[in-house]
Amino acid sequence: MRRAAQLRGALVKETLGLLRDKEALLMLIVMPAVFVLIMSLALQDTFRQNIPRPMHLVFLAGQGAGPGRLLAALRREHSLAVSAQVSGDDRAERARARTLVREGHAALAVVLGRARHKAVPPTAVLYVNPALPAQMRALGISLVRRAFARVAADRLASIVRRVAPHGRGAGPEPLARPARLVVAKGGLDGAPVPTSAQQNAPAWALLAMFFLTVPLSVAVIKERQQGIITRLRALPVPSWVLLAGKILPYFLINTLQLLMVLGEGMYVLPLLGGDALTVGHAPFALALVAAAANLAAIGYGLLLATFVQSQEQATSFGAVSVLIMAAIGGILVPKMVMPAAMQELSVISPMSWGLDGFQAIFVRGDGLAGVLPDTLRLLGFGAVCLIVAAVRFHRELRPQ
Template structure:
């Protein structure tokens, strides 16, 4: 056994050397998932949009800071999806340029003297001045929007602005009414009831109805970071299986067989360096998602509160991927066969497992089908941690499923490897 451990160590050193000398492949292993996460998290941010943590940069150019300007500012300030910026004297041209530059997604222009204008208009209304004789026009609060802002989110923002303006109308109207009543009723006037304390309807709160595990759905980065880490891990099955078959073609594997080197030494030598690469892939993707993505305007990734669960998921996903790669390597006849089969299978498993398209937007029947993909198990585990705040116990089912898959793949690979013609 001690002798075999020394052989395993030599085998690991050999495979690590071979891997480290393939610089281009190494660069690809690490940049591919990181770039995918950056690009897709940023470009798909709004697709995942109305989710906890997803926000839009909104600029309010409030040249009026009285009731109208302040009312609008307060409305957006209280909206959790809005990252509010304020400006008092930016021109419309400047605001347009900022939109084009992508600095803001939505700009509200509150004209100077808006409150005064609204009050004069209200005065004419209350005095029952005939429409055709009114001097004051309604205040125009203008809105500029980024064309890439999804139309439903744009409607939401415009709607909340409309609601804000309605509120301001009500408030100004009430004040005007109060003033008029105070003049006409004199000391008999005891004030209007507090409408805020006498709402007729409860505020609307929609409940999300999800299948199975309830709770929030992921943001763009919460979906993309684990998704592309998993896909990158499973894509290593291509170089892993190819390197194994190359060894068979070069005859070095046969040489090892004649030396009666046990299969677990040969396979372990390959598995360990690839396992390390998988872990570095995961760490680099998570680091980029936590630290770099926010600098580029994306939502930061929260890693949850269960580092051990994260380690367990990373390790079991990697072992599943390595097992799959080794099984492909042992059964495939040529490198072309191995590369073609493993990359196609990984893509299909990725598509099925909610990696390429989030499971939340799939038809229910496809969501059911996702269960057959190991990548789906991995993704569910990571989402348990990132989105649902799960811990070790919550990811255990997914981790065990991945480990069982890995054990199955390794078992059939070793059985096949041992078989002699």
């Protein structure tokens, strides 16, 4: 009974304090709503299939591979600038192809191997420059696939011509079996690319979630500076009650903010000519990722609040650390336009985990199983932050 009254007291004062903090509400609710609109509309074309120049493709054929029809089909793709070289054996050509794409001399490289047997089609391996943006990788792979499909279609047509129009055996010999395409490891095998809304809505919602670090730590600093913490320490109220009182209001305001941003992406963006946000069909997975990201953000905010000593530290370090997490995590700059090294670095940012979780649902249509790894990472990060913050807060409140 007593603890319930104390918990209610802690919740009410934090909620009222937050709702009356205009700057905090501006940062947590208005900022993401405005940024989602602006950025989704501004980056819309970038996220559509709009490649500015042809991609350089090197076609390498091992000796005896007979590349004629395939090379011709590739050259019919206007978005590819194809140069062909024939030399060496399959293994040597593959090593050369890997070097060419890794060092950036070519966006794509196709190595056509020699057919081992007449009945077995030869294998062509596609290598993709790992630094290529995901969208361009996907496009490059699909163009190469289209060329291969065209060759296969030509063979099918030759078979049909032989057997169908003028009777059995009347037509010319059908074309040889086309090569089988294998995308080398490291290439994106046609992964779907998010729309501008699918990138920006969760990205800015996550940024705002983590930005609660600033008002939350400032509120704790003010309690210290105004002597309120001294009064609280003199009261028979345990630290966990005060901590819980801080968590729930921020959890609710972050959830409200996320719902508003998603609603804005779904219903307001199309009215302004933007792509409507599609959020997949996994509400439970979405709720799980949202809750995990929320707890991670609150945990980080509370952790910071127990370390900083002044409002200046809270605002500067809080904002800077969150912006760095956002920059690394693909929030400010979409991960698909980052070079490979930066994309690998993004895995250290909790915001990247949150964004990957949301996009797994929105873009790939994943369910609970698909978002579990990112959710567990977020929950682990949040739990560690909360535990450390709770220990430090408890130490601050107990007799020194």
